[in-house]
Amino acid sequence: QVLLQESGPGLVKPSQTLSLSCTVSGGSVSHGTYYWSWVRQRPGKGLECIGYISNSGTPSYNPSLRGRLTISADTTKNQFSLKLSSVTAADTAVYYCARGQLFGEFAFDYWGQGMLVTVSS
Amino acid sequence: ETVLTQSPATLSLSPGERATLSCRASQSISNYLAWYQQKPGQAPRLLIYDTSNRATGIPARFSGSGSGTDFTLIISSLEPEDFAVYYCQQRSDRVIFGQGTRLEI
Numbered sequence: 001q002v003l004l005q006e007s008g009p010g011l012v013k014p015s016q017t018l019s020l021s022c023t024v025s026g027g028s029v030s031h032g033t034y035y036w037s038w039v040r041q042r043p044g045k046g047l048e049c050i051g052y053i054s055n056s057g058t059p060s061y062n063p064s065l066r067g068r069l070t071i072s073a074d075t076t077k078n079q080f081s082l083k084l085s086s087v088t089a090a091d092t093a094v095y096y097c098a099r100g101q102l103f104g105e106f107a108f109d110y111w112g113q114g115m116l117v118t119v120s121s
Numbered sequence: 122e123t124v125l126t127q128s129p130a131t132l133s134l135s136p137g138e139r140a141t142l143s144c145r146a147s148q149s150i151s152n153y154l155a156w157y158q159q160k161p162g163q164a165p166r167l168l169i170y171d172t173s174n175r176a177t178g179i180p181a182r183f184s185g186s187g188s189g190t191d192f193t194l195i196i197s198s199l200e201p202e203d204f205a206v207y208y209c210q211q212r213s214d215r216v217i218f219g220q221g222t223r224l225e226i
Contacts, residue, residue: 037164037216047157047165047208051214054139062215096164104171105153111164 004097004112008036009028012091018084022097022112029073030055035100036073036080036110040093042044048093052100053080087119123142123148127219130215140196142222144209149189155210156185156194158203158223165208169194199224 008020022036027034037052053071061069065084073080080084084091094116098108124147134140144154159167167176169185172192182197182212196203204226209219 046220047159047210047218050216052216060215098164101215103153103174105151105155106216107155107167107170107210108157108165109167109170109176111166114164 001059002099002110004110006095006115008098008115008117009038010115012087012117013121014088014119015082015086018082018087018091018117018119020082020095020115020117021079022081024078024080024099027099027110028055029078030075033102035060035102035106036071037098037100038071038082038109039096039098039108039117041096041114042090042093045103048063050082050084068118091117092119122215122216123150123211123213125217125219126178127207127209127222129222130220131225133225134199135142136199136201138187138199140194140199140203140224142194142196142207142224144187144219146190146192146194146211150213151211152188153211154185154187154192157208157210158184158205168207193216196224201226 003025035052038050053059056057059071068085070083094114096114097112099110128143157168160164173185206221
């Protein structure tokens, strides 16, 4: 059973950097063909995949956030992290970490419980 | 840019009835699609991957079909716990989700 747990500040000021980590247990961020992902959900809205990092360390970012977003992995802690710079109120959302797997095609088979991050002064 | 459009936006049914949810892609990018269920305050849960394969632990009343641009999720006989929001998902140059269908009693 793979478990994912998000952690980080729940409140970030506008123009600052949002930083979250996801700790993985029951699996390894450096083994297997998986894509360690971040998905966000603005209040009352749908799901948006903002990016992921493969087990080889190659990141892929949603073009709408490219330039502000960095996803990285720390294999020693079995964690992966998200940094989103220059945040605005539009970045207020529940942020989920998830594991993407290539079956025939890509799907998210394990999810963290989610973390609400509010951007406000 | 590929867009996934789900219909209907809201589906009102009763327990025991059959639910048919649709997901249409603006262009054909894959014959594979995933479906998720999300209940209030919870993370999404993978129901179906590769269009028609049930994820681990998903009851047989959930089934998926389709190809190209048109995909369908069917819940054969609704249980009270099935009332939730359902999302479809594909990957092209990025991972995309439909806007969701709310299944309500």
